[in-house]
Amino acid sequence: MTAVLSIRDLQVSYGAVPAVRGVDLELHKGELRVILGANGAGKTTILKALLGLQKATSGSVQFDGRPILGMTPQQINKLGISWVPEGRQLWSNLSVYDNLLLGGFGVADKAVRRREIERMLERFPLLRQRSRQLAGSLSGGEQSLVAVARALISQPRVLLMDEPSLGLAPLMVKQIFDLVQEVNAAGVSILLVEQNARQALQVADWGYLLENGAIVTQGSAADLSQSSTVQDVFLGGSI
Numbered sequence: 001m002t003a004v005l006s007i008r009d010l011q012v013s014y015g016a017v018p019a020v021r022g023v024d025l026e027l028h029k030g031e032l033r034v035i036l037g038a039n040g041a042g043k044t045t046i047l048k049a050l051l052g053l054q055k056a057t058s059g060s061v062q063f064d065g066r067p068i069l070g071m072t073p074q075q076i077n078k079l080g081i082s083w084v085p086e087g088r089q090l091w092s093n094l095s096v097y098d099n100l101l102l103g104g105f106g107v108a109d110k111a112v113r114r115r116e117i118e119r120m121l122e123r124f125p126l127l128r129q130r131s132r133q134l135a136g137s138l139s140g141g142e143q144s145l146v147a148v149a150r151a152l153i154s155q156p157r158v159l160l161m162d163e164p165s166l167g168l169a170p171l172m173v174k175q176i177f178d179l180v181q182e183v184n185a186a187g188v189s190i191l192l193v194e195q196n197a198r199q200a201l202q203v204a205d206w207g208y209l210l211e212n213g214a215i216v217t218q219g220s221a222a223d224l225s226q227s228s229t230v231q232d233v234f235l236g237g238s239i
């Protein structure tokens, strides 16, 4: 299979403190892979390095065979990588529509941006219903939908998702994982970061377990669900 994203020996430090230590990771075209890890394991830092938001100390990252470390976030977004940040990070005092408009800033052509927003409103009727409403007045699940739609406006080939289920009610968690699967089925390769191992392993093809900035185990989602390490760390002994 073709690797759309290929990470080799990635190291990232904050000052003298290493946060990511020698991570190797691949994402193949059409796949959904998950990085599992506890608070502070380094999951967000990996995503930030891929997006050009945090400088890597060393290592390489290739997108479609092209090295991207050192590029600006705008350049990386333009190549086809987009993200859904942890906590959604919407402008709560702006309408849903304006959030989509501002969030799609990477699409320089305004006509294209408006066309893509229109496609999102078609695809997610709830967003059309809520388009004039302030984003901050939506439920957590609805805000997640806005954050996903915003990330899709630039028509990414790879979507990085940082804990989309965090803080949501159980019913909403299910809806968000359905949405993640739907986006993936539509052809977007996804690298998901999650603490919700049980749900994430149900939708993912492959998983990595990150501890203290290093990958300690990896495997197919089916195998990882059975792995005693993953069960001990996340699943309280049973899945």
Ligand code: ATP
Residues within 6 Å of the ligand: 014, 019, 037, 038, 039, 040, 041, 042, 043, 044, 045, 046, 086
């Ligand atoms: P969480 O689930 O809590 O978001 P995470 O797995 O995403 O955790 P990171 O946010 O990547 O973890 O953090 C990895 C390590 O780097 C942690 O020890 C954290 O305290 C540290 N760290 C993160 N951001 C910074 C920063 N801006 N400056 C200094 N240290 C940081």
